[in-house]
Amino acid sequence: MLTKKQLDLLEFIHTRVQRDGVPPSFDEMKEALDLRSKSGIHRLITALEERGFIRRLAHKARALEIVKLPDAIGGGGFQPRVIDGDMADDADPGRSEPRPETIESTAPAVPLLGRIAAGGPISAIADVQQNIAVPPAMVAGSGNHYALEVRGDSMINAGINDGDVVVIREGRVADNGEIVVAAFHDQNEYSVTLKRFRRKGSSVALEAANPDYETRVLPADQVEIQGKLVGLIRTY
Incomplete structure (x- = not known):
């Protein structure tokens, strides 16, 4: 009992x-x-x-x-x-490089393209030739998918922690309130971040889910949506 x-x-x-x-x-x-x-x-x-x-x-x-x-x-x-967790028992959870994944024969796989900022913006995503196994429900439907490793805690109140892997469906549009991968220029550097999307007239607000971070408001023509969140994988 x-x-x-x-x-x-x-x-x-x-x-x-x-x-x-x-x-x-x-x-x-x-x-x-x-x-x-x-x-x-x-x-x-x-x-x-x-x-x-x-x-x-x-x-x-x-x-x-x-x-x-x-x-x-x-x-x-x-x-x-x-x-299944995706790290070997002796893996170092604090290491900086993206973790290799074990692909099971029955599970679909998507490319792990590097790291995404859930904090301040980081430089553009690098193409890392690795694959990650994901539950089939995460990649159901049309469109291409990819995965990114989260760095930072600005989306923690949306249930996205530092070190999580997010699964993204490629796309150029998003509805208000959706969590997106957004690219923009930050002090002459092309940057990418994971934030909640809000369109406000001719501007776009990229909202954090952590009160320690400010909302970033940019002209809509300076923000490129590269996909939206469809799944999350967490390791222990």
Whole structure:
């Protein structure tokens, strides 16, 4: 039998995996359960594992598998879904180069083109010849897709953390409120950033999702939309 907190955490993990294709971070779990520290989440995860509801897979960079669900969450007919971390156990999470990905034969792959700023703008994206495996739902529909590694925390309140990999559908247009890859000139340097898009008359606002960062307002003809966010992959 699960405690209320254990049940709440299991339901939260299950919902996020079904919605996003990736489990939530420990910070997101802590916030969702209104706990003061991540140590409480560690204890709940351990309890769920001991009771056979989840499994942390060895040599998979803390991959998380939901093994079963109680009837309260709709456990009938449940099939486990595994979300693998993408770093080897001995990888350095602070390294500066984009991480190579393991491509599974059954998973679609998109090119990982480098890093994108979620903070101040960075120079234009470099073409890095790597591929990254993604859940099929992220690349469903028409259009080309690519992936970028996020640098910075300006989109943290939109659930995008430093080190996440975002999956982008190529395109030149966006609706207000969508998160986009936007290119523009910043002090005579061609720069690229990940921000929320707002058109305001003849101007475009590139909004951060962090109050520590100001909204950047530019003439619309100086902003080039290069694609919009369709998915996110997080490692642990």
